[in-house]
Amino acid sequence: MKYLPVIGLEVHVELKTKSKMFCGCSTQYFGKAPNSQTCAVCLGMPGGLPVPNKKAIEWCILIGIALNGKIALHSKFDRKNYFYPDLAKGYQISQYDMPFAKNGYLILQNGKKIRIRRVHMEEDTGKLMHEKINGESVSLIDFNRSGVPLVEIVTEPDFENAEEVKEYLQALQQIVRYLEVSDANMERGEMRLEPNISLTVKKGVLPPYKVEVKNINSFKFVEKAINFEIKRQEILLSDGITPPQETRGWNETKNETILQRVKEEANDYRYFPEPDIPPIQLTNEIIEKLTKFIPELPNIKAKRFKSSYDLSSYDIEILTRDKNTADFFDKAVLDGKSFSVTPKQIANYIINKKPDIEKSVPSEIIKTILSSSKSNTIDEQKLTSVIEKVLQENKNAINDYKNGKTNVIMYLLGQVLRLYDEKIDPKLVKENLEKYLNNN
Amino acid sequence: MNTLTLTEAIENLKNKSFSSVELTNAxxxxxxxxxxxLNAVITLIKEQAIENAEKSDVKRSKGIDLPLLGIPYVLKDNFSTQNIRTTASSNVLANFIPPYNATVVQKLEDAGAILIGKTNLDAWAHGSSTETSDFGPTKNxxxxxxxxxxxxxxxxASIAANQAIFAIGSETAGSIRQPASWCGVVGLKPTYGRVSRFGVVAMASSLDSPGPLTKTVKDAALVLKVIAGHDPKDATSSPLLVPxxxxxxxxxxxxxxxxxxxYFNSVDSQVANAVYKAIEEFEKKGMLIKKIKLFDPKYAISDYTIIQRAEVSSNLARYDGIRYGNxxxxxxxxxxRRIMLGTFTLSSGYYDAYYNKAVKVRTEIINDFNKAFSEVDAIVAPTAPTAALPLGATKENSMFGELADVLVEPSSIAGLSGINVTCGFTSxxxxxxxxIIGPQFKEEVVLQLAHLFEQNTLFHKQQAKL
Incomplete structure (x- = not known):
């Protein structure tokens, strides 16, 4: 390919605080009757005033810290002014030039650093619903989502392909879940993805255009959308056409991006400091205190699982995927120590048997492993001597095997099992037998 | 009865000289x-007020006492009132009935006060004449x-005409003090953040300050005590205790x-002379008078105009035609005009030249006052350059308000406390x-000086003859 993709990402994560960002209404709008979770503040009624949710701000800062960002000691909220029917006040309270966190990064498996430009706090909008009532097409507004805390995480255009984007997104989703600040459930819109894609001819040279794909709700679709865009733009560029600066949407049924609107010039949101909310001052002590709330994050946990337990990367990937499983595993390893149950045994058990960790306790798992492994414990010395004895007595069979009659092994296996006289995994015996036959 | 001051009315209700029903009816x-x-009241609240007066009489007969129990008051119509329409004197909200009370309204209700009417204002509080109201002008x-x-x-006007015992207004820059001055009543503009803005139809959010309009300084002190204080619904309200x-x-x-x-430049000579005389009165009472040099208030006009219009353009965006019917x-x-100007000054390319610069000038004005208050306890000046102007004066003058408010704008921008008291009459x-302008959260100081002046003069005793 003569073009190099330049991809950046904007991700919105809804926080799972009990109440909304600027009022006391519940954030649990999912499945609730339209406009039932609202008040004067989130409906933007005259005289309604925003009072910031302390927990939401702390959680936004936690995300910033977890993404290695620099936390601002002095920050503020701003008004982003624009008209849209789902925007109750005619402006969104967001953060413009002083986000809570800046200059973070996340490192991919291949060691590549994805720079995170900013992590800021804002409020969600209401939702438009286009329906037919009595045969008439109408647009309805549900403000239940209006004012739900939203954290926006913006990267630099550091991605070069869809795989990197997907890995970053999975890592990000995992981090916010580890922090327990969001469920980041894509189908519920708790995590929304907006890649911007363009192609350059030379690494490090930003192209003169950018195509944004809005509101994608699955990692798979992000991958598809990016790959589709790369192809689409490649064709245009090969024809000497610079793709226009535009916003597109992902069409799941057609498997393609479709034009939503052309951005002829940047929107003028007329940002200015939100006068209803005093600036927010943090101290290093507060930041340190918050940092203590950050649990061991997936990448650090993975390193520890490798160094302390010597697990395969496959095992580690599965065990650290969600925090509860990882915590359960850690506890089980601790409980298993005194019974000489190895981390590997526990990992195997959790991965293969998939116990419901919500319902079981680690010590029970250890008991189960112990009782099942008793019968499977192999006395290696005994097995070796039995195999040697059987082979000694069946030299003809060895010759047959070497001459290609390999199914003679089944006869030998039967002899070994009979002589061993204890319950033993036949597969294991067969493996050992094969080793002997091939070496002798 | 209706001519009584708040202090007198409280006294009489306590003595049972008359009932709250009688007072409210009066x-x-x-x-x-x-x-x-006059056209001072745009929504009269009659039945409900009488009902509430009856209830407060019952309360009193049971020995319950509250700071403003049974006192009828009027409220500027930009304060949200539950189940009572709140228009901000604009046709946009002509049919708007809020499902909630402004914090000030709730506090007054909790203190036993009885709302009898909602008063006229310049539409959205944009103006210094009440002539821009969509419900017609109010007269002096x-x-x-x-x-x-x-x-x-x-x-x-309502207080000057003895239509109620006290009134509530709101000031962004001058909107309490200037009409108080023209109507000859006491108007207290508290420090920004002293009184909650929750439920007040926002004009310029970084400036809006609700406050009382009363017949005497003591009345203003009584009402302020009730309405001031921290409000969990207003992040800009101060946690400082209320004295x-x-x-x-x-x-x-x-x-x-x-x-x-x-502050005396280009002020009408009758006004200037009356204020100079008042200053002499203070001197006679043993106060020290000190000449100070503040920024010329004319600089505040453009600064205030830019900040206020910017906030207005954003605050009025919610009236998008989808809700509220209009x-x-x-x-x-x-x-x-204000939406256009505010939108312009916030636009990219102009933000630094206007809004950002205005914010910096605002800091300079605050510093200027801080410097002055390191030398003096309070500042005395005319409230407005002239006494009341004839009806129609605002026509063809889109900057009327800013010029009429030139002397109160600097202290409003700085979020200071201030009060208007009557100090004379024109020919x-x-x-x-x-x-009288005081530092932030020094309402006691301006109230003390205003009280001292009032105790030694008779201007507040004069009544408008209707």
């Missing part, structure tokens, strides 16, 4: 008899050919009063107002 009758001339009780000032013109202003009206020390000549075409000329018999 005020309502007064509104009914005078308001065709001292002479109905004259303006009451604004934007709390309805509240000021007992009314029991702390006697100044305990000799105070220094600052006088800045720039669309943006219902905005009056003044609101449209036409119109009241002249003097303002």
């Amino acid at each position: 005020c309502i009758s007064r509104i009914q008899n005078t308001d065709s001339k 009780p001292w002479n109905v050919g004259y303006l009451p000032g604004g934007s709390s013109g309805g509240s000021a 007992d202003y009314a029991n702390n009206l006697q100044n305990k020390k000799k105070m220094t009063i600052g006088v800045s000549e720039d 669309g943006r075409d219902m905005f009056g000329e003044e609101a449209k 036409l018999g119109l009241p002249i107002g003097m303002q």
Whole structure:
């Protein structure tokens, strides 16, 4: 390919605080009757005033810290002014030039650093619903989502392909879940993805255009959308056409991006400091205190699982995927120590048997492993001597095997099992037998 | 009865000289008899008020006492009132009935006060005349050919006409003090953040300060005590404790009063002379008068205009025509002008030249006052350059408000406390107002000085003849 993709990402994560960002209404709008979770503040009624949710701000800062960002000691909220029917006040309270966190990064498996430009706090909008009532097409507004805390995480255009984007997104989703600040459930819109894609001819040279794909709700679709865009733009560029600066949407049924609107010039949101909310001052002590709330994050946990337990990367990937499983595993390893149950045994058990960790306790798992492994414990010395004895007595069979009659092994296996006289995994015996036959 | 001050009315209700029902009826009758001339009240709350008065009489008979139990008051119509329409004197909100009370309204209700009417204002509080109201202009009780000032013109006129015992207004820059001055009543503009803004239809959010309009300084102190304080619904409200202003009206020390000549430039000579005389009165009472040099207030006009218009353009965006029944075409000329100007000054490419610069100038003005308050306890100046102007004066003058408010804008930008008291009358018999400006959260100081002046003069005793 003569073009190099330049991809950046904007991700919105809804926080799972009990109440909304600027009022006391519940954030649990999912499945609730339209406009039932609202008040004067989130409906933007005259005289309604925003009072910031302390927990939401702390959680936004936690995300910033977890993404290695620099936390601002002095920050503020701003008004982003624009008209849209789902925007109750005619402006969104967001953060413009002083986000809570800046200059973070996340490192991919291949060691590549994805720079995170900013992590800021804002409020969600209401939702438009286009329906037919009595045969008439109408647009309805549900403000239940209006004012739900939203954290926006913006990267630099550091991605070069869809795989990197997907890995970053999975890592990000995992981090916010580890922090327990969001469920980041894509189908519920708790995590929304907006890649911007363009192609350059030379690494490090930003192209003169950018195509944004809005509101994608699955990692798979992000991958598809990016790959589709790369192809689409490649064709245009090969024809000497610079793709226009535009916003597109992902069409799941057609498997393609479709034009939503052309951005002829940047929107003028007329940002200015939100006068209803005093600036927010943090101290290093507060930041340190918050940092203590950050649990061991997936990448650090993975390193520890490798160094302390010597697990395969496959095992580690599965065990650290969600925090509860990882915590359960850690506890089980601790409980298993005194019974000489190895981390590997526990990992195997959790991965293969998939116990419901919500319902079981680690010590029970250890008991189960112990009782099942008793019968499977192999006395290696005994097995070796039995195999040697059987082979000694069946030299003809060895010759047959070497001459290609390999199914003679089944006869030998039967002899070994009979002589061993204890319950033993036949597969294991067969493996050992094969080793002997091939070496002798 | 309706002519009584708040202090007197409380006394009489306590002594059971009359009931709250009688007092409330007297005020309502007064509104009914005078308001065709004044147009101060745009929504009269009759049945509900009488009902509440009956309830408060029952409470009192049971020995319950509350600071304002059974006292009828009027409220500027930009304060949200549950189940009572709240229009901000704009057709956009002509049919809006809020499902919630402003914090000030709730506090007054909890203190036993009885709402009897919602008063006229310049639409959206945009103005200093009450002439831009979509419900018609309010007239000055001292002479109905004259303006009451604004934007709390309805509240000021209502008190001057003894339609209620006290009134609530709101000031962004001058909207309490200037109409109080033109209508000859006391108007207290508390420090920004002293009184909650929750439920007040926002004009310029970084400036809006609700406050009382009353017949005496002590009345203002009593009302402030009730409405002030931290509100969990307003992040800009101050957590500072609220002092007992009314029991702390006697100044305990000799105070220094600052006088800045720039506040007397281009002021009508009758007004200037009355204020100079008042300053002499303070001197006679043992106060130290000190000449100070403040920034010329004219610089505040452009600074205030830019900040206020920017915030207005954003605050009025919520009236997008989808809710409240009426669309943006219902905005009056003044609101449209302000939206246009504010939108312009916030636009990219202009933000630094206008809004950002204005914020910096604002800091300079705050510093200028801080410097002054390191030398003086309070500053005395005329409230407005002139006494009330004739009806129609705002026509063809889109900057009318800013010019009428030139002397109160600097202290509003700085979020200071201030009060208007009457200090004379013009040859036409119109009241002249003097303002006393104090540092932030020093309402006690301005109240003490205003009280001292009032105790030694008779201007507040004069009544408008309707």
